[in-house]
Amino acid sequence: YMSRDGKPAAYSTENIPLKPKYFLPVSIKGIKDGDYAMIYGYPGGTNRYETSYGVRQKIDIFNPTLVSLRDMRLKYMMEEMRKDPAIKLQLASEYASIANYWKFFDGESKQLVKYHVYDQKVAQEEKFIRWAQGKPEFENIFTDIAKAYDAWRPYSKHQVYMNEGIFGSPLIAFAGTLQQVENALVKSGKSEDIKKAVDAAVKARQEFIRSENKTSDQKILASVLMMFYNDIDKSQHPIGFYESLKGSYGDLKDPATYSKYAATVFNNTFILDSIKWNAFVKNPDGNVLQADPAFATASAFLKNFQGKYLPMMQQFNAKNTDAGREYLKGIMEMDTARAKKLYPDATFTMRVSFGNVKSYQPRDAVNYDYITTMTGMMDKYVPGDYEFDLTPRFREVAGKKDFGQYIDKQRKDLVVGFITTNDITGGNSGSPVIDANGNLIGLAFDGNYEALSHKIAFDKDLNRTICVDVRFVLWCIDKLGGASNLISELKLVK
Structure with a gap:
């Protein structure tokens, strides 16, 4: 909506529907293998000019550590989600978010190895080093890079553990944000700083409590504390933390030690006790905060x-x-010839990508068609499965096969998705896919597994963008949702 004079505006009953200068016509003509496809949107970030040192660190340290920690978190979340539909709904969004990049980084490592990206980078760098000899501005670049990686490598896993492990526990992640409250109480002492920090904490806690599942979170904390102890060099451990744990809870090689400690944290933190939390908010006290086991x-x-x-x-x-x-x-x-073709890495800014609708062959004797259909979607249906369940309403409407004007006449089916050779990355989900005539034909939402190394190395033969076909979107709006009034507002190209 917009104001009556056509400008952005806050909510008001006086606002009118947005009237853009132009909107995309929507094509329901269908697509063919080889058709032109253009995508524009806001890709998050790529690292196409990463060095071999960065690739090696990803393969050896960053990705496997992240995957291991996320695997553990997903395991405990799913245990609780399977027990109760309410918990499944509560954790679904966070679970999907964690799983999405768990799968990405797992696949990225495998593809980087499979396609010898490290070796390719080394070959490029060796060529550069030969050229750079005798050129003071460039001849020491890789000596400097090697020194930087050698200095940081012993601590790089620690960084991943902080982001994905210690703060992979929602309770500990929220408790960490209370450092701002501690700073206001202990360092500043100014009433306005304390009020600002506490008000922000109150607001953040509301969001935290809404999505917190104590049972899974407690298991995550117990597990990650033991994983940190075993996986991170002892010289990097917080001074006194594990010694105290051993003295009060038992053998540091015993999982029960960490389970007992996690139970103490969850049973005694005022963060999870509304009465104690409200008392703290009313009368913030640095000693009370610092004594809290979660904090x-x-x-x-x-x-x-x-x-x-x-x-x-x-x-x-x-x-x-x-x-x-x-x-x-x-x-x-x-x-200089290659320089003319170089392009900047994605940086969350508007980018345009062009390609074609195209099938592909990822490996011997395997061929993937360029489209998927409603028949295939129904074939994949698994009752109660986290990924392949379908609602009774969806199965009822789809079972009627009333695809109307959205049906693919050649296949006599509803096309659900298609793949293209476009170059996209995270951030492009929902980006419009446009045909050669400027008509909307779909929405980009993912990339194929075989090309998950695309942030570092784009493979024109294997890279595919997965798109939802606009005809399926319209069917969902019209037939499934019963909102045919919205369809009448669109400019359909038939």
């Missing part, structure tokens, strides 16, 4: 990382970024 846990790991390893990480990032820029500058000088 104490978050604080131990957070201050340990911030004090010792965050400066090292920032120094590594700065050196790596600077060297990367110099490397790219050198590539452009070394190969």
Whole structure:
């Protein structure tokens, strides 16, 4: 909606429906293998000019650590989701978010190895090093990059554990944000700073409580504390944390030790007790906050990382970024013909991608058609399955096969999705897919598994963008949703 004078406006009963200068016609003519397809949207980020050192760190440390930690979190969440439909609904969004990039990073590692991306990068860098000899501006770039990675490598897993492990527990993640309250109480002491920090915490807690499942979260905390102990070098542990754990709860090699500690945290934190929380909000006290077991846990790991390893990480990032820029500058000088074809990495800004609707063959004796249909969707139906369940309403309407004007006449079926050779990445979900005549034919929403290394290396033969066909979208609106009035407002190209 917009104001009556055609400008953006806050909610008002006086607002009128938006009247854009132009909107895309919607084609229900259908698509063919080879048809032109263009996508525009806001891709999040790519690393097409990553060095071999970055690829190796991803393969050896970053990705497997992240996948392992997310695998653990998903396991405990799913255990509870299977027990209760209400919990399944409560955790569904967070579960899907975690699982999405769990699968991405798992697939990325496998594809980087499968297609020898590291070896390709090494070959490119060796060529560059030979060219750079005798050129002071460029000849030491990879010496500097190697030093930066060597210095940071022993601590890189610790960083992943902080983001994906320690703060993979929703309770500990929220408790960590209370550091702002601690700073206001202990360091500032100003009433306005305290009020601002506490008000922000109250608002954040409301969101946290709404999605918190104590049972799964408690198991996540117990598991990740043991994984951290076993997986991170002892010299990097928070001083005194594990020694205290051993003294009060038992053997650090025994999972029961961590389970008992996690139970203590969840049973005694005022964050999960509304009466105690409200009392703290009414009378904020630094001693009460610091004594809270959830905050104490978050604080131990957070201050340990911030004090010792965050400066090292920032120094590594700065050196790596600077060297990367110099490397790219050198590539452009070394190969002026290639320089004209270089494009910037995705940075959440508007980008346009062109390609074609196209089937593909990922491996021997396997061929993927360029479209999927409602028949295939119904064939995949598995009652109660997290991914392949369908609602009774959907099955009822789809079973009638009343596809109306959206039917694909050649296939005598409703086309649900199609694939193209477009280059997209995370952030493009929902981006319009447009044909050669400027008509909307679908919406991009994913990439194929075989090309999950695309953030670093785009493969024109294997990369595919997965799109929902606009005819399926319209069928959902019209036949499934019964909102034919919305269809009448569209400009359909038949």
